[in-house]
Amino acid sequence: MGKASLFVKRFFVEVFTTSFEFKEFVWQCYAIGYRSLPLVSITGFIMGLVLTIQSRPTLAQFGAESWIPGMVTLSLVREIAPVITALICAGKIASGIGAELGSMKVTEQIDAMEVSAINPFKYLVVTRIMATTLMVPVLVIYADLVGLFGGFIGYNIHGEVSLFRFFSQALESLTFMDLIPATIKTVFFGFFIGMIGCFKGFHAENGTESVGKAANSAVVTASLSIFIIDMIAVQITDLIF
Amino acid sequence: METTAKETTVKATPPSSEMVIDIKDLHKSFGANSILKGVNLKVAKGESVVVLGKSGSGKSVTIKCLVGLIAPDTGELNVFGTDVTQLNNNQLNELRARMGFLFQTAALYDSMSVRENLGFTLRHHNKKLSADEIEQATIAALQGVGLEEAIDKMPSELSGGMRKRIGLARTMIIKPEIMLYDEPTTGLDTITSREISELILELQSKNKTTSIIITHDMPCARLTADRIVILKEGVIAAEGTYEELEKSEDEWVRSFFI
Numbered sequence: 001m002g003k004a005s006l007f008v009k010r011f012f013v014e015v016f017t018t019s020f021e022f023k024e025f026v027w028q029c030y031a032i033g034y035r036s037l038p039l040v041s042i043t044g045f046i047m048g049l050v051l052t053i054q055s056r057p058t059l060a061q062f063g064a065e066s067w068i069p070g071m072v073t074l075s076l077v078r079e080i081a082p083v084i085t086a087l088i089c090a091g092k093i094a095s096g097i098g099a100e101l102g103s104m105k106v107t108e109q110i111d112a113m114e115v116s117a118i119n120p121f122k123y124l125v126v127t128r129i130m131a132t133t134l135m136v137p138v139l140v141i142y143a144d145l146v147g148l149f150g151g152f153i154g155y156n157i158h159g160e161v162s163l164f165r166f167f168s169q170a171l172e173s174l175t176f177m178d179l180i181p182a183t184i185k186t187v188f189f190g191f192f193i194g195m196i197g198c199f200k201g202f203h204a205e206n207g208t209e210s211v212g213k214a215a216n217s218a219v220v221t222a223s224l225s226i227f228i229i230d231m232i233a234v235q236i237t238d239l240i241f
Numbered sequence: 242m243e244t245t246a247k248e249t250t251v252k253a254t255p256p257s258s259e260m261v262i263d264i265k266d267l268h269k270s271f272g273a274n275s276i277l278k279g280v281n282l283k284v285a286k287g288e289s290v291v292v293l294g295k296s297g298s299g300k301s302v303t304i305k306c307l308v309g310l311i312a313p314d315t316g317e318l319n320v321f322g323t324d325v326t327q328l329n330n331n332q333l334n335e336l337r338a339r340m341g342f343l344f345q346t347a348a349l350y351d352s353m354s355v356r357e358n359l360g361f362t363l364r365h366h367n368k369k370l371s372a373d374e375i376e377q378a379t380i381a382a383l384q385g386v387g388l389e390e391a392i393d394k395m396p397s398e399l400s401g402g403m404r405k406r407i408g409l410a411r412t413m414i415i416k417p418e419i420m421l422y423d424e425p426t427t428g429l430d431t432i433t434s435r436e437i438s439e440l441i442l443e444l445q446s447k448n449k450t451t452s453i454i455i456t457h458d459m460p461c462a463r464l465t466a467d468r469i470v471i472l473k474e475g476v477i478a479a480e481g482t483y484e485e486l487e488k489s490e491d492e493w494v495r496s497f498f499i
Binding site: 100103104107108109111112113114115116117118119 | 305308309310330334335337338340342344345346348349350351352361362365366412415
């Protein structure tokens with residue numbers, strides 16, 4: 001816990017007091033964001049599709065099929081897309097960062113940076129955490145949209161609605177009070193995914209075995225932290241809104 | 242890299258009396274395992290000191306303490322007259338900018354090409370350099386180690402000897418005043434080891450660097466050392482030139498030279 005606290009403290013010191021590695025940050029945004037698009041697209045689409053197909057019979061019993069777009073939108077935007085996308089990112093990004101930094105640590109590449117008077121924390125850690133903090137919310141918003149499209153396809157399996165009408169109904173049911181808390185919590189998801197991946201990788205012990213451990217531990221801890229943050233976010237949202 | 246033995250075995254500059262490294266009573270333990278138990282070592286400007294010793298005797302720990310990678314328990318580590326242990330991060334980085342460190346594995350950045358490995362280091366050292374100047378310096382450094390054709394290769398495409406040369410070029414590109422080599426020829430065949438040793442000697446005489454070379458490779462030690470120190474049980478047990486130690490009355494010391 002002590003090490004983790006010092007790591008977080010160092011991040012805030014480095015991010016606010018030293019020059020920023022902008023080029024590396026942009027590269028990380030590309031690697032973390034753009035390269036996760038296929039995975040997020042598939043999961044987002046399936047989320048929307050399955051949610052619509054599963055909800056339909058129950059709503060149909062009450063003659064409330066027209067509520068499907070609104071219900072699917074609220075479920076996706078408020079809870080399902082943020083949590084599922086964050087879990088996907090924890091699996092892909094946190095493990096990737098943990099393995100990459102862990103490998104750099106055990107092969108002395110981080111030491112090589114340090115003895116070359118290059119700040120490895122600023123170059124490797126700050127850029128990655130900033131990139132995940134920015135890109136995870138972007139990926140979640142993207143997953144929301146793809147999920148809605150999946151919902152549209154799901155609705156049209158048994159019914160018939162135009163894309164425009166489906167999206168109009170979906171967006172009508174949304175308010176800023178749905179979007180803002182959901183987006184804020186994804187910022188925290190992204191921050192913790194990056195922080196945990198970097199922490200585990202940066203503190204890998206010597207030996208290749210520790211690289212696997214760092215990656216594995218990063219996924220488990222990041223996934224758990226997503227649920228904990230979600231629980232806290234729901235309580236806070238409930239109190240404030 | 243074609244370098245004649247005649248050229249490279251000539252020690253270019255005799256060391257001066259000015260001490261650039263002065264290690265006093267250095268102690269370091271890892272848990273209950275005491276590695277260094279009072280190492281004292283002085284290295285003069287331009288001097289090349291080879292450190293010998295059994296595996297685990299603390300050779301690498303000593304030079305890692307010198308660059309601030311490992312914090313010693315007690316002792317003084319004076320480099321250019323400044324105690325490394327008393328420096329903050331910024332001051333330590335200023336000192337590190339005058340030193341080079343060649344790792345046993347060369348520690349090339351896997352995700353970068355050879356060009357990026359060299360350019361990355363130089364760009365962070367001198368932010369005022371233009372892309373063109375960095376490119377020129379990169380090519381010159383690669384020519385210095387005879388590997389300019391490897392400029393676009395990735396580290397995974399390089400052999401062990403090539404990695405060491407590129408590691409050397411990456412370190413030398415910042416023109417360090419002190420070079421620390423951690424087993425530069427380990428894992429290489431005899432011929433490549435000799436080539437690396439000759440390269441070290443050539444770069445040393447060209448750049449007038451002060452060096453500490455940790456090695457188990459006696460031909461490398463013979464070629465590069467002005468002076469040899471031998472670590473035993475955490476302290477320096479023997480010191481002298483290659484020829485002196487080779488004829489030592491101490492059988493344990495002589496055993497290194499067989």
